[in-house]
Amino acid sequence: MSIQIGDRLPEVALKRINNGIETVDTRSLFDGKKAVLFAVPGAFTPxxxxxxxxxxxxxxxxxxxxxxxVACLSVNDPFVMQAWSQSQHVPDGLLMLADGNGDFTRALGLELDASAYGMGTRAKRFALYAEDGVVRQLEVEAPGEYRVSSAEHMLTLV
Incomplete structure (x- = not known):
């Protein structure tokens, strides 16, 4: 079952590049804060x-x-997320989080089987808004869609 509105975000370690590989805990990322987390099936995909x-x-x-x-999540390694961030001119402060083994994605119950495309298990395309680590809004895209997880849509909900 996937995470629902009112649920606490699971505690999982993620990776990012910040003067080398850094391990960041989801509690430190989201507790005591307001945050939008959006996930993509893959960096560098269309x-x-x-x-x-x-x-x-x-x-x-x-x-x-x-x-x-604001944080972006993908089931990619931190080096891919760093390269993608640089290629997309991501501003400082927009966190690019690597869920390389898909642990956080599985804990959320929002995994996608993309093995037909040679990509293995990835994150569904989604966006959520959390306050103090608790989900207040959750928007999960239907397969092949891109609408409700956009920044523009999330801005109408927060």
């Missing part, structure tokens, strides 16, 4: 690179003005 991540890059300051942190 919709993720052309629409999803760019929507959050373009609207990053609008979230920050409301005191909301």
């Amino acid at each position: 919709t993720c690179s052309e629409r999803h991540l760019p929507s959050f890059v373009e609207n990053f300051e609008r979230f920050r003005e409301q005191g909301i942190d």
Whole structure:
């Protein structure tokens, strides 16, 4: 079963590049904060690179003005997330989180079987808004869709 509104985000270690590989715990990322977490099936994939991540890059300051942190999650390694971040001109402060083994994605119950495309298990395309580590809004895309997990849509919910 997938995470629901009112549930606490699971405690899982993720990776990111910040002066080397850094392990970050989801509790330290989300507890005591307002945050939007969006997930993409894969860095450098068409919709993720052309629409999803760019929507959050373009609207990053609008979230920050409301005191909301923004994080991008993908079942990729931290080096891929760093390269993707650089290629997309991701602003400082927009966290690029690597869930390389898919542990957090599985704990959320939002995994996607992309093995037909040679990608293994990935995250479904989704976005959630959490306050103090508790999910207040959750938008999961239907397969092949990109609508409700966009930055523009999330801004209407927070």
